[in-house]
Amino acid sequence: MNYLIIGGGIAGTTAAEELRKHDPQADITLVSEEYHPLYSRVLLSHYIKGKIPRERVFLKKEQWYAQQRIEWLPGVIAQHLDPRNKFVGLSNGREYPYDKLLIATGAQVRSIEDDAKGVSYFRTLDDADHFLQLVMQHQGIQRGAVYGSGFIACEYINLFHHFNIPTTLVYRGNSFWNRILEPVCGELITRYISQQGVELHPNEEFRTILGEKELEGFTTNKQEYSAHILGIGIGIEPQFFWLKQAGVEVNLGIRANEYLETSVPDIFTAGDVAEFFDPIVGRQLSVGNWMNAMSQARVVAKNMIGIKTPFNLVSSYATNILGLEIIFVADVDKASADQIHFVGSFEQGGITQVFERNGQVVGGVMIGRNKDRAPVTQAIGHKHSWVQLQEELLF
């Protein structure tokens, strides 16, 4: 059997490892855009803050791939798919045949058009190295700015805070995670960040950077800002034109059923790039977190070798902004919920927002209320209603 995996992140690499466990004889090829062996993106902020040395971010050593007899192709991307003749054209100029193909390419960061030394992104180890270099170069004379109001913006706020760099936060909407949180939850977060000394500028749109080679600042539709480092956190987007061309059904992500099979036979997907049918919440979901990617990889490997296994997981993601814990569980799309319920309050400094659809709890966000995580997760897994969940929660 010939397995071809496109994407060398946690989803692709875990799938390769699982396939090897199940099938010692198979040919396994792992195509990775990055040159590094697998590392944890989640550890990058720990590395930048000096909590761990750089070598500790790696989850696999270079020799691991050979030891596992996995043909690892670093620095290579897929460019063309021929599902009829079952091969993929790669950027190294070669065509690789497959019996089973896994697409686990994750997503790329959305970028601004301008670039200068001082503009920073936060996705890869190279990005982390670059950020650290910028901080070291500008020691003592910095102003940091962040454009965006999501997960990556939180990372930048924490990093600037760690290095005692005064921070300006500029974002397009009213608050954080506008498509997830109701205004009262957004206000709780922005008030907290503001109290910690971050300067907030909502409802502003980035225009252009200032400075020739080195960043001096930037402008928005409203004003001009001075900044030595500008962290961009405006979301991610998968790139799948080569899959679209080949007739693979895509929407926000690559469409897949609960077995992580795409619309094309023998082509599977997993991780951030997948838009899979989640049987627990009863709709197609795109989920961009570690737990989801790793768990899907284990399930997809089974399905690729023919052990039919549905993907069933209530996944979650936890972040922390300057000490305020925020946890997202399962389906947290406001537009897809019938009803939104709250536990706690702005005045209490902690709110849990619960998402209900068709009489079933499908998601939850806990802001400063970690204790609600377990009952909310269980309610989602057991398909309980809000009324049933209420009995479990401590108000």
Add this chain to the structure above:
Amino acid sequence: MPKIRVVVDPDLCIGAASCVTIAPETFQLNEENKAWVFDHGTEPNGHTYERWLEVTEEEKENIMLGAQSCPTLAIFIFDEEGTQLFPEL
């Protein structure tokens, strides 16, 4: 039965909960969103981030899987002789 020492570094733990999903009998999150170490679902002598556990081979494998799934490598596993089984050195 093998005896292992399971240690969570609370400074590295970010509450991703992968370990809880895989090995809920061994790991449960506390109010600070960090994973306490449990002994087969119980907490003899109270909350702790490290514990000696007597486990079957199967349980050991699953706890190892829980540790491997941690995105911040905050879980350390040692054998009876004190050799670090995970993360591999």
